[in-house]
Amino acid sequence: MIPLPRETPEPTATALSSLTLVPVWVRELPGLSSTRFNAIAAGTPVTVLGQFGRWVKVAWLLAEGPQIGWIPVRWITLSEPILAELVTPVAGS
Numbered sequence: 001m002i003p004l005p006r007e008t009p010e011p012t013a014t015a016l017s018s019l020t021l022v023p024v025w026v027r028e029l030p031g032l033s034s035t036r037f038n039a040i041a042a043g044t045p046v047t048v049l050g051q052f053g054r055w056v057k058v059a060w061l062l063a064e065g066p067q068i069g070w071i072p073v074r075w076i077t078l079s080e081p082i083l084a085e086l087v088t089p090v091a092g093s
Contacts, residue, residue, distance in 0.1 A: 023041055
């Protein structure tokens, strides 16, 4: 007898593909006081992994391998809204 699954898996949010509009500094954490560690060239494809306030966590590829960091949301194109599951609520918003 084949056992039946006990739980229905929770759906996971799908990352959103986007492009940078201008060259943009990448930061370790969301916020201007966070350390800049890289820059992304204009037109670079990025994947939005999350959002915190006006900042988005993005992933992109370099010759050295995949990179992840935070950039202001205003510097990317969005073909659709960022999924609610990827957004961290911010007090006062």
